[in-house]
Amino acid sequence: MLQLRASSLADTHAIAAAVASLARAGDTILLAGGMGAGKTAFAQGFGRALGVDEPITSPTFTLVHSYDLPATQRRARTLHHADLYRLDRTSEVAELALSELAEFGGIVLIEWGDVVEGAFGDHLTVLLEPELVEGDDGDDGGDDGDDGDDDDSRVIADGHRRIALAGVGQSWAARWDRLEWSLEAFQ
Amino acid sequence: MLILGIETATERVSVALGGHEGVIGLFEVTKGRRHAETLVPAIDFVCSQAGIELDEISLVAVDVGPGLFTGMRVGLASAKAFAQALRIPMIGISSLDLLAFPCRHTDRVVVPVIDARRSEVFYAMYRQVPGGVQQVAEPTVGPVEDLIADLMARSQDVLLVGDGALRYRDEILDDFHCEIGGDAHPSAGPLVLLAHARALREDWVNPWEIEPIYLRGPDAKINWSTRTARA
Numbered sequence: 135m136l137q138l139r140a141s142s143l144a145d146t147h148a149i150a151a152a153v154a155s156l157a158r159a160g161d162t163i164l165l166a167g168g169m170g171a172g173k174t175a176f177a178q179g180f181g182r183a184l185g186v187d188e189p190i191t192s193p194t195f196t197l198v199h200s201y202d203l204p205a206t207q208r209r210a211r212t213l214h215h216a217d218l219y220r221l222d223r224t225s226e227v228a229e230l231a232l233s234e235l236a237e238f239g240g241i242v243l244i245e246w247g248d249v250v251e252g253a254f255g256d257h258l259t260v261l262l263e264p265e266l267v268e269g270d271d272g273d274d275g276g277d278d279g280d281d282g283d284d285d286d287s288r289v290i291a292d293g294h295r296r297i298a299l300a301g302v303g304q305s306w307a308a309r310w311d312r313l314e315w316s317l318e319a320f321q
Numbered sequence: 322m323l324i325l326g327i328e329t330a331t332e333r334v335s336v337a338l339g340g341h342e343g344v345i346g347l348f349e350v351t352k353g354r355r356h357a358e359t360l361v362p363a364i365d366f367v368c369s370q371a372g373i374e375l376d377e378i379s380l381v382a383v384d385v386g387p388g389l390f391t392g393m394r395v396g397l398a399s400a401k402a403f404a405q406a407l408r409i410p411m412i413g414i415s416s417l418d419l420l421a422f423p424c425r426h427t428d429r430v431v432v433p434v435i436d437a438r439r440s441e442v443f444y445a446m447y448r449q450v451p452g453g454v455q456q457v458a459e460p461t462v463g464p465v466e467d468l469i470a471d472l473m474a475r476s477q478d479v480l481l482v483g484d485g486a487l488r489y490r491d492e493i494l495d496d497f498h499c500e501i502g503g504d505a506h507p508s509a510g511p512l513v514l515l516a517h518a519r520a521l522r523e524d525w526v527n528p529w530e531i532e533p534i535y536l537r538g539p540d541a542k543i544n545w546s547t548r549t550a551r552a
Contacts, residue, residue, distance in 0.1 A: 224541045255439060
């Protein structure tokens with residue numbers, strides 16, 4: 135388990151890019167966290183890092199968006215971005231056949247994938263949570279995003295979030311040291 | 322009667338034309354798994370090479386699985402679209418039937434086994450009858466160990482076919498003596514032949530009545546309460 139802290143959208147994108155740089159065909163990555171936690175933001179940073187230049191939008195209503203990766207990107211052919219939010223039954227998840235998409239040269243990002251975690255084999259779970267930061271009163275100085283115009287209490291500040299990475303299975307265990315090392319700045 | 326057969330339930334994309342004269346055209350590719358990109362050009366190619374216009378086709382046959390969800394989705398959607406547009410009926414045939422049928426000349430029990438991923442296989446059992454094969458054990462999905470246990474329980478002389486049998490060849494042969502052979506993937510050739518036999522009995526349906534056989538594990542309601550409430 136890797137606990138990270140992002141203090142801006144750019145940080146979230148940078149963390150996603152670091153994960154993307156270690157991802158390869160066959161990977162399934164579950165994006166967990168409530169509404170507005172930053173799951174789609176993570177997917178955008180991830181896709182951008184793999185060379186997707188079309189806009190990456192939430193697949194909530196279309197279930198799966200697939201992006202062909204540039205031929206120069208040799209680690210995978212396609213990035214699939216799925217969202218289980220609208221689904222009610224495990225059979226509906228099965229019908230999306232997300233593991234088949236991964237199996238054939240794909241990397242699959244699944245928003246809300248943690249609700250059916252058992253349905254996937256080896257995977258990485260990315261849990262995103264908005265972080266409460268102190269208002270104007272002097273805090274411990276960890277945050278430098280100057281958005282504290284609320285002076286009474288802790289607020290959910292734009293872009294501040296905690297991101298926890300957890301790998302399941304051998305394929306992520308083998309990459310864990312490199313992942314930790316590349317994300318040192320955010321720990 | 323001219324039948325268009327569409328087969329996409331495994332990695333293979335296979336298209337055939339045929340009828341009274343047997344199979345008159347067949348195109349298939351078993352590498353790359355680009356069902357969506359390959360299927361419609363393949364149909365166009367087979368028709369043009371056989372000198373057949375689409376409006377000469379009187380029935381669409383399709384493999385309804387079990388198999389790859391992604392492949393079946395492309396095959397069923399395309400087959401239904403052709404049938405609806407041409408206003409012709411359809412016949413759906415199971416991938417396991419299609420694997421067993423070409424082995425109809427053996428007196429052994431034929432067990433088609435299709436890779437269901439994640440260490441599971443789809444399988445059923447067939448025996449020879451005049452003119453074809455008859456199912457003797459219902460299609461099922463389960464771990465390879467279940468298949469081996471089933472085979473051992475029957476202790477009959479069996480012939481295993483299909484990509485699942487090939488993938489788990491060593492595990493199966495370790496525990497059970499049998500032959501593994503035949504084609505690894507279903508083909509649209511046998512599909513057209515089997516569909517023709519059924520078409521002669523007018524045993525066909527409307528396009529909207531064709532359903533895939535996913536044959537997957539138990540269905541359950543997703544427990545959303547384990548997560549932060551959805552809106």
